[in-house]
Amino acid sequence: MxxxxxxxxxxxxxxxxxxxxxxxxxxxxxxxxxxxxxxxxxxxxxxxxxxxxxxxxxxxxxxxxxxxxxxxxxxxxxxxxxxxxxxxxxxxxxxxxxxxxxxxxxxxxxxxxxGRSDDVISSSGYRIGPFEIESALLEHPAVVESAVVSSPDPIRGEVVKAFVVLSPTYTGHDQEALTKELQEHVKKVTAPYKYPRKIEFVEELPKTVSGKIRRNELRNKEWGKA
Structure with missing residues (x-):
């Protein structure tokens, strides 16, 4: 703004x-x-x-x-x-x-x-809204858009996972290094415990006809692996 x-x-x-x-x-x-x-x-x-x-x-x-x-x-x-x-x-x-x-x-x-009530992530007793994490990620030049959902974790119950669409200028970067860079970026912008412990780089995000991100589809994908 x-x-x-x-x-x-x-x-x-x-x-x-x-x-x-x-x-x-x-x-x-x-x-x-x-x-x-x-x-x-x-x-x-x-x-x-x-x-x-x-x-x-x-x-x-x-x-x-x-x-x-x-x-x-x-x-x-x-x-x-x-x-x-x-x-x-x-x-x-x-x-x-x-x-x-x-x-x-x-x-x-x-x-x-x-965030939506069913989108809020509960990790180790903390409630984390996806909107804040997505906004933080968007401030990094590598990120075009992202979607944050819960992902199962044996210790914390749930952890934050971000699906990230990269800017074309960053698609050739080392993904492991870029993951760490984005995680550190979120820690600086928000409370450190909110950072995405998992990041997956994707070409596009699933959306509705009106352009809204289908977080439930991504969340179901994650929990279907549990």
């Missing part, structure tokens, strides 16, 4: 939403721009970070993104998954509709994306 601002003079206003909700939160005109943040809750929604029991969490605590639906359901929120009452019920926890994503909210009310 900083490079974009320098080259174009234009600001990027980030936000977050889904088909069921439209815009949940965003960085609106007049707000301070915090690069990487999803912004604050939209005026039509009461958005909270909630725990496994549906309780709201304190600032900077990671949890599930919840939109308050009681005592009154927001007008802009979908009503149900047609023909799938079980899915509709599972998307609710107490007074909240769950988007299926995890995040934190800072003291200023800005939300920070962690």
């Amino acid at each position: 900083e490079q974009w601002k320098v080259k174009t003079g234009l600001d990027i206003y980030e936000g977050y939403g889904q088909t069921e909700t439209v815009l949940v939160c965003g960085t609106f005109k007049g707000m301070e721009i915090k690069p990487g943040s999803m912004g604050k809750a939209s005026p039509s929604y009461d958005v909270q970070i909630v725990d496994a029991d549906g309780n709201t969490l304190l600032p900077n605590q990671e949890g599930d993104i919840g939109i308050r639906i009681a005592p009154q359901r927001p007008f802009y929120l979908f009503t149900q998954y047609t023909g799938d009452p079980e899915k509709t019920a599972s998307s609710q926890r107490g007074d909240f509709y769950l988007t299926g994503d995890r995040a934190t909210r800072d003291e200023d009310g800005y939300f920070w994306f962690v």
Whole structure:
């Protein structure tokens, strides 16, 4: 975002939403721009970070993104998954509709994306969101794009694995040396325990028609080896 601002003079206003909700939160005109943040809750929604029991969490605590639906359901929120009452019920926890994503909210009310609930990696008791690792990898000039998933490990239960598409200028590099270089890079950008202990270089990543990375396909591939 900083490079974009320098080259174009234009600001990027980030936000977050889904088909069921439209815009949940965003960085609106007049707000301070915090690069990487999803912004604050939209005026039509009461958005909270909630725990496994549906309780709201304190600032900077990671949890599930919840939109308050009681005592009154927001007008802009979908009503149900047609023909799938079980899915509709599972998307609710107490007074909240769950988007299926995890995040934190800072003291200023800005939300920070962690990852899809089923994409979060649990390694030796640590919860690691793939988005942060992918963002760190993307800062290295060798990386065009990447996808981070859990991979089975006999000691830690799960470890972070990154599937990496290399820039053409790096495809001829020694892969073992490049793996170590990328691991050290992630350690410097994020908390050291979050680095990908496994890296696999691939020509392309599996994606949906709309261009979203199919992490579940990569994750199933990993756990199918266990």
